[in-house]
Amino acid sequence: QSVLTQPPSVSGAPGQRVTISCTGSSSNIGTGYDVHWYQQLPGTAPKLLIYGNNNRPSGVPDRFSGSRSGTSASLAITGLQAEDEADYYCQSYDTSLSGLYVFGTGTKVTVL
Amino acid sequence: QVQLVESGGGVVQPGRSLRLSCAASGFTFSNFAMHWVRQAPGKGLEWVALIWYDGSKTYYADSVKGRFTISRDSSKYTVFLQMNTLRAEDTAVYYCARDEPSLSFFDYWGPGTLVTVSS
Numbered sequence: 001q002s003v004l005t006q007p008p009s010v011s012g013a014p015g016q017r018v019t020i021s022c023t024g025s026s027s028n029i030g031t032g033y034d035v036h037w038y039q040q041l042p043g044t045a046p047k048l049l050i051y052g053n054n055n056r057p058s059g060v061p062d063r064f065s066g067s068r069s070g071t072s073a074s075l076a077i078t079g080l081q082a083e084d085e086a087d088y089y090c091q092s093y094d095t096s097l098s099g100l101y102v103f104g105t106g107t108k109v110t111v112l
Numbered sequence: 113q114v115q116l117v118e119s120g121g122g123v124v125q126p127g128r129s130l131r132l133s134c135a136a137s138g139f140t141f142s143n144f145a146m147h148w149v150r151q152a153p154g155k156g157l158e159w160v161a162l163i164w165y166d167g168s169k170t171y172y173a174d175s176v177k178g179r180f181t182i183s184r185d186s187s188k189y190t191v192f193l194q195m196n197t198l199r200a201e202d203t204a205v206y207y208c209a210r211d212e213p214s215l216s217f218f219d220y221w222g223p224g225t226l227v228t229v230s231s
Contacts, residue, residue, distance in 0.1 A: 036217040038157075045207055045221040046157065052215050089157055093216045099173045101147070101159035101216065 003028065004090050004104035011110040012080045020107045022073040022090035028102055030071035033093040037066055037075050040087040049088070050075060077109070085111045114138040114220045116208045121225030124198055132193040134208030134222055141189040142166070145211035147218060148182060148193045150204035158204075162211065163191060176202075198229045 005023040012018040022035060029035055034053050038046040048057050050066040053073065063084075065076050073092075077084055090104035120132040134146070148160040161182040162171045170182050181194040191208060205226050209218035 034215050034217075036215070038218075045223050046218075047221065048217065048219055051212070051217050051219070057219075091157075091217060099159055100162065100171055103157040103159065106156040 003094060003096070003102045004092060006088075006090060006104040006107045008105070009108045009110065011112055012077075013112045014080055014082065016080050017076060017078045018080060018109060019077075020075045020088055020090075020109070022075070022104045024071050024073075024092060024102075026071065027096040028071075028092045028094040029068065029073060031095060035066065035068050035073035036091045037064075038089045038091065040089065042086070046089065080109075080111055082111050085109055114210065116210065116220060116222035118206060118208050118222045118225040121206065121227045123228045123230060125231050126199060126229055128198055129194070129196045130198060130227060132195065132206055132208075132225060132227070134191045134193075136189045136191070136208075136210075139210070141184075142186040145213065146182075146184060146191040147209045147211055148191075149207045149209055149218065149221075150202075151207070151224075152201070152204040155204075160206070161193065165213075195227070198227075200229050203227060203229045 010018045037050040039049045040046045053068040054066045063079050088107045094102040115137045117135045124130050145165050147162050163182045167184050179197045184191045205224040207224045208222040210220040212219040
């Protein structure tokens with residue numbers, strides 16, 4: 001079960017900016033653990049999008065950016081493009097008994 | 113380039129067992145911890161298990177503890193997931209993922225293998 005909460009869906013027109021929130025607690029993000037983001041295109045495996053709160057792996061466009069504050073984090077997509085339509089998941093480390101690695105509930109981004 | 117390829121999925125009856133494999137290539141396997149992550153149909157991602165780079169330690173999600181066992185064979189660049197006493201709720205695509213050790217994230221993923229638990 002997910003312990004990081006994300007909105008089920010966000011949408012925007014091409015070129016617009018959208019943001020996805022990721023809300024955790026004192027046992028994960030609030031402890032200072034980094035937040036990472038994954039993009040999952042339809043029918044494919046997740047792909048690393050942002051690591052260490054705000055770092056992009058090689059090949060990820062700079063339209064994607066991340067931030068973390070307190071017990072939350074967010075992913076921003078600027079200049080939204082049709083190929084950005086996908087599911088997005090945040091992930092962090094957790095010190096509770098239920099599991100070490102926790103994911104967000106996932107957000108579907110729709111390009112209108 | 114880093115490649116991870118899972119195999120061993122299929123349809124299995126409740127209570128039975130299944131063993132998944134993940135073949136790795138393109139990196140020094142013995143230097144990295146490895147994970148299994150699953151995704152039930154239409155649902156989100158769930159971390160399942162972790163094995164250290166040298167196999168000395170393993171960790172499990174509460175939902176599979178006592179039923180699943182992760183192991184590795186570094187000579188064959190392969191990580192395994194032995195799944196026993198399978199339940200309908202174990203139905204999912206199972207992904208193998210490489211661990212990035214300094215910040216605790218998954219830097220490479222395989223395409224996944226589907227496990228369906230059904231009578």
